């Protein structure tokens with residue numbers, strides 16, 4: 579039995595108790611895909627039968643979910659997810675990943691009939707304005723359905739925005755959240771809701787507080803190449819002193835490590851080692867682009883517009899520590915700084931024009 583205290587969360591959530599069930603995974607070595615030990619299968623056909631395989635449902639298969647789904651599929655997992663558009667569903671199905679249409683703007687939750695058959699659930703839909711987490715609107719129904727199913731593992735993708743403004747100080751998971759914006763408050767409430775649900779279900783439960791996510795197709799490099807100039811919002815955000823960010827491949831590493839390590843409500847900051855101003859990141863991206871494709875950017879997108887003190891403190895200035903994910907999950911970042919992350923994005927681009 580593991581007893582774990584969640585720092586900074588409501589007292590009724592702690593202590594959490596969880597008796598880990600054997601999940602049957604092996605940890606992947608760096609750079610190689612992990613394989614589920616439970617995918618032993620039928621010896622006659624050589625194929626694992628679907629009942630014995632680990633099954634991941636990704637609620638909100640967006641940028642992170644899509645990357646993770648590909649990795650899981652290559653590692654022989656059964657993967658499915660949800661999105662809102664039929665076009666996206668069809669595109670993914672061509673790649674062999676089953677999709678369910680689900681819009682949280684409606685209160686209808688028949689999707690749970692599908693979700694409950696999965697062993698693992700990754701929640702990646704952000705809270706809706708004024709409503710909060712869409713699934714937790716009817717938490718009794720969700721609890722009832724999932725209790726009658728196969729769920730063993732639950733992970734909620736959150737955000738470092740829950741810490742609020744810390745005046746640029748370093749914060750770790752022990753720092754009490756103090757969200758200032760409405761969306762960050764809803765995010766914290768969603769974290770609490772999923773942790774509580776995970777405890778009630780008795781399944782391995784974790785929350786990942788993600789920094790600004792970037793990766794192939796979504797990075798300062800892509801922004802500069804696509805638009806040649808930044809939006810006013812991007813220029814304003816550029817003036818923040820520190821922004822914690824994380825490469826999507828590193829998020830996948832953490833997710834993968836978390837599937838192997840049972841948790842009764844662990845919270846992990848998932849960021850790189852190098853919180854840096856966005857302005858610095860865009861300057862570096864520009865340098866990389868000019869080196870690879872000289873003269874391609876005609877108008878430099880600088881200088882940036884600076885935010886007022888109030889705007890900046892509402893957004894929340896802080897540097898987020900990642901030691902916990904390294905110590906507990908044994909994760910070694912593939913991209914410890916935006917420099918190596920952006921470099922790899924540029925190197926892997928064939929022809930972005």
Ligand SMILES: NC(=O)c1ccc[n+]([C@@H]2O[C@H](COP(=O)([O-])OP(=O)(O)OC[C@H]3O[C@@H](n4cnc5c(N)ncnc54)[C@H](OP(=O)(O)O)[C@@H]3O)[C@@H](O)[C@H]2O)c1
Pocket residue numbers: 637638639640641642643660661662663666680681682683702703704705706735736737738788789790791792
């Ligand atoms: N972007 C960042 O820098 C950042 C930083 C910290 C945390 N986060 C959070 O981390 C999670 C993963 O990030 P991401 O960048 O992978 O997110 P993303 O690409 O925006 O994907 C979000 C997913 O949620 C689905 N979704 C959104 N609103 C929905 C609604 N009303 N009903 C049903 N589905 C809905 C989207 O559906 P469709 O596929 O149909 O669009 C998509 O599949 C998200 O919760 C995000 O808010 C993001």
